[in-house]
Every structure is written in structure tokens, then in C-alpha cells.
Amino acid sequence: MKTKNSPLQLEETVTSFVQKKFTIGVILPLTEGNRSELFFKTVEPLCNLGFKISVLAVGDQASQEQCYELSQKFPGNFELLESIPVNRDKVIGKSQIILFTSSPEKSLIKELSRKGVVPVMPYDDKLIEFASFDVQQEQGNCFLYNPDNLWECLATAIRAYENFKFPYDWGNLRKNLKKVFEA
Numbered sequence: 671m672k673t674k675n676s677p678l679q680l681e682e683t684v685t686s687f688v689q690k691k692f693t694i695g696v697i698l699p700l701t702e703g704n705r706s707e708l709f710f711k712t713v714e715p716l717c718n719l720g721f722k723i724s725v726l727a728v729g730d731q732a733s734q735e736q737c738y739e740l741s742q743k744f745p746g747n748f749e750l751l752e753s754i755p756v757n758r759d760k761v762i763g764k765s766q767i768i769l770f771t772s773s774p775e776k777s778l779i780k781e782l783s784r785k786g787v788v789p790v791m792p793y794d795d796k797l798i799e800f801a802s803f804d805v806q807q808e809q810g811n812c813f814l815y816n817p818d819n820l821w822e823c824l825a826t827a828i829r830a831y832e833n834f835k836f837p838y839d840w841g842n843l844r845k846n847l848k849k850v851f852e853a
Contacts, residue, residue: 687719687720688719688720688721688831689835690834690835691722692722692766692831692834693723693764693765693766694721694722694723694724694767694769694790694827695725695762695764695765695767695787696709696723696724696725696769697726697761697762698728698772699728699729699733700725700730700733700737700771701729701730701733702730703772704729704771704772705771705817706729706730706736708771708820708823709769709771710733710736710740711820712769712820712824712827713740713748714740714744716827717740717743717744717748719828721747721827722747722749723740723744723747723748724749724751724765725737725748725750725751725761726751726752726757726758726761727750727752727753737750762781762782762785762787763785766830766831767787767788767789767813767827767830768782768787768788768789768790769827770789770791770792771792771817771823772817773792773794773796774789774791776797779797779800779812782847783848783850783851786844788812788813788830788843788844789812789813789847790814790815790830791812791814791815792814792815793814793815793816799811799850800812800850803833803839803846805836805839808839808842809846810846811843811846811847811849811850812843812847813826813827813830814826
């Protein structure tokens, strides 16, 4: 006879998804104009899966309050840092990817490439030199998603982690990102 999983059993099953240290950083202001609602709908499932999220505390009042609540709900997975330059560098330094809910400036992407951090960002016609990584073709230099689709954003962050687990593929991705700025 089958029995339902207890909440504890279910949590143990879900959190076992992330087997290798992987931190998702967020450094742009969380505001309505920057699609903060997309971040908040995506971050809770990511924390439940065992991802570490490191966020700079910058944005509108409602976003600040939601971030604080998440830091209380997920103390081992959601880190909220005061928005000062040293903490910005700390978030970038510990993250494997930086999640953008709106398009970043190219200069910021260049900074990430120098530090070996991969951007996960929405498709943007202004950033045509960036293409989603295709492991079979060993092409692409970031991870792109449709910002109007919550599930695609979530799946893209998970896909980044899946690629991260393979050092050869992750190395190619990071090299491809650096090549964008060598020209």
C-alpha cells in the first residue's frame, strides 16, 4: 500500500536537486520597472530546490519587504545584503550566474565575463551579440529567456545549473562570453 509523502520527506526529496554549490546573484534594483514580480515568482521555487540566492537590498519599498520576508523564510538559501559596493562585489564573486529580470548594460555583462560569472537575462533585440548556450553545438555565451514567461525564467536558471555540473561545458560557455568583448 502506498502512502503519501510527509512534508519532511517531500522537502528532503526536493532539496536534493542541487548537489553542487551553485549561487544565483541578483544585483540590479528590484523594482516594478525591472520586473521584480518575475523575480519573486521565480525565487521561492528555486529556494525550495536548494539553490542559494544572494541579493543586494536595493529596490522599491515593496520589494525590500518581500526580500526581507524571503530571508526569514529561507535563512539557509536566501541572503539579503546591504547595497554597498563591497557587497555588490561579494555577490558577483560568490555567484555562478547573475539573474537579470530586465536587460543589463553591456558594461555590466563585460564585468561579469571578466569575473567568470554567466548572465541569465531576458531576450533583448539591443543585445544581439548574446545567444543562449547550446551544449550540443558548444555555442552561445549566456542564458536567455522570455521575460513574459515565469516558467521559462525558472527553467533557464535550472538549465544553467545543469550545464554548470559539467566543467567542460561551463568552461566553453565562459570562454564564449569573454570572446564577445575581445573584438
